Amino acid sequence: MKGMICERLDGPRALRLADWPAVPPGPGEVRVALQAAGVNYPDLLMTRGGYQHKPALPFAPGMEGAGVVAEIGPGVEGFAVGQPVAVTARSGTFADTITVPADALLALAPGTDPAVAAALPVAIKTAHVSLVRRARLRAGEWLLVHGAAGGVGAATVVLGKRLGARVIAAGSTAAKRDFLRELGADRVIDAEPGFAARVNEITDGQGADVVFDPVGGAVFEESVQCLAQRGRLLIVGFAGGTFGVPDLQRLQRGEGQLIGVRAGEIGRRDPAVGAASRAAMRELLVAPEFAPIVRESLPLDDAAMALERLDGRRAIGKIVLRTA
Structure with a gap:
């Protein structure tokens, strides 16, 4: 072996x-x-x-x-x-x-x-736990996905569409943005600094109801600036090297939530939730859009x-x- x-x-x-x-x-x-x-x-x-x-x-x-x-x-x-x-x-x-x-x-x-x-499995489980279990994403809401051209981000784009959300996907290169269009993202934006203004423009000033952030650092900090009233910012990872420091005053004014996600631990902490998560994964693994x-x-x-x-x-x- x-x-x-x-x-x-x-x-x-x-x-x-x-x-x-x-x-x-x-x-x-x-x-x-x-x-x-x-x-x-x-x-x-x-x-x-x-x-x-x-x-x-x-x-x-x-x-x-x-x-x-x-x-x-x-x-x-x-x-x-x-x-x-x-x-x-x-x-x-x-x-x-x-x-x-x-x-x-x-x-x-x-x-x-x-x-x-x-x-x-990892990508779908992370996307499902993030959007369904933690953010409780609803049809019609705006979902902003960072790191969207990576495996987990791409699965989040696809699942967000499947759940009826309006998906804004951020990509750092033209090739990545083309890939995100192929996946069916409603709007595709450049991931460079300044993305918050673009998100606010796309959403007519409302901002994103849910932000999926596996990047952290400056991306996390700027995401607070385009979070909708009572929006949910998912802290999924820190691929950028640091988690970042949020503008707590803006979060308080907007009644925003910071929500940590540890998808791999959910079944170990709560076997019933883990079983439900596995059932969802079995269904999604064979869905052709993934x-x-x-x-x-x-x-x-x-x-x-x-x-x-x-x-x-x-x-x-x-x-x-x-x-x-």
Whole structure:
């Protein structure tokens, strides 16, 4: 068995293809033979020791994947050897095998493209928890999505449209803005400083009812300036390096809300909510409008290059690693 292993916290170039043990499943666990793995920004942070979850060295990055059930541990029901599944994990999918609790699996229909199934669980879960659970987005509301051309941002654009919102998507390059138009965003804007004035213009001075911000820093601070009355600003991440300092007086005047999002923790804190989230993910994973988010497929040993593309903001949509 093989995996892309991180043995020191020196960033993506510290990864190397190495032997990786196949762990027999224990009670309540399933071993999956992985065919593909999605690449996410937290994977990059983990290779530097900069993410909230810090797996012990050595480890394989990777928070999502897809493949087929290879072994089933005692007490597991509802899965069969050879069944196609998607996997979510805190780490470990940059490999050709992973052993996880059975509730970390999503059953897939036969014939489902493993590359699509591997690329979307984290993005769809983050988008769903953000818009449905935390912001309670309503049809007709204005939704501003930052980092919209990345995997999570793109899924948020698509889900926002599916929920009936009017979506403003911010992209930093012409190629990214073209991609966002292809996804169906109602309005596409430049992500450069000054975007708040453009958002206020588009919304006739109202501002965005919901802002999805995985960037932080100056983007977060400027987003307060285009938040609607009683608007909700979702704090999803800090790809820009810092969280930023909000204008609290403006938030107070506008009765605005700052809402933190930790989509990966929701099921661990509340199993019932986690089960509902997984049910929604199963439905959305096969929705055809999400498939265009997957833009590139690379061999497993190109994992470092894939992470460096995320680091340099060069990726559009999701990158998938072929693990089999």
